[in-house]
Amino acid sequence: MTDLLTGKTILITGASSGIGASAAHLLAREGANVVLTARRQAELDRVAESIAGNGGDVLAVPADTTSADDLRRAVAAAVERWGRLDGALNNAGRTQGGGRLAEVTDETFDSVAEVNFKGVWLAMRAELRAMTVEGAGGGSIVNVSSIGGTFGAAGQSVYGATKAAVIAMSRAAAAEYGRDGVRVNAIAPGATMTEMMVAWQQRDPGIVEHLSSLAALGRPGRPDEIAEAAAWLLSDRAGYVTGMTLGVDGGTAPWPH
Structure with a gap:
């Protein structure tokens, strides 16, 4: 390894599997x-x-990303253990499970919006407060959006809308907190072989092959490849990068309607 993040304290949400777990190890x-x-x-x-x-x-703090109290407790645990919070990867999310817009239930809409949008906002709020207190010195936040948040994709109306909201919120926060020494960026993964993608493949056999056919590289991504992009943005090597959305999608073209 390159000691890219030596000495930095970084919080990761959704760290029990997929991109979050790969990022934790990296x-x-x-x-x-x-x-x-x-x-x-x-x-x-x-x-x-x-x-x-x-x-x-490492410090493990069980927390629900939709709970403001849980996220405050996780940030406080980081500061108590290591004295500061230098970075955060807000990765927790969920899918809508397919379906055209008029077929999405109220319960699914509320759940997807609460985790993917409000959950990121709650996490950022707690993280930004820790990074901007006197003497904290700022930090770097990376929010996990999705390629689905950069264009409309059939069967992903609510999911895509929440991921687009993450991009907009990240840009706004970058503008608001740059003078406090905080950088805020988003990453937009394409099809990535996480638990959610495996479940999608079970619901819709052939979807991985279809999405791979839309990628210039001709294959889905691996969680560790997404984690590498996040690691760079969290590091000082990306010190002049803020308010950006980095596509990590293998060169995927927009999905056909």
């Missing part, structure tokens, strides 16, 4: 103190134990 290998949050405690503990077993500095 950031720890790159020298960061990692604070992991997720709802599923058993899975979260397994990720933390693996990192600790490889010599990483």
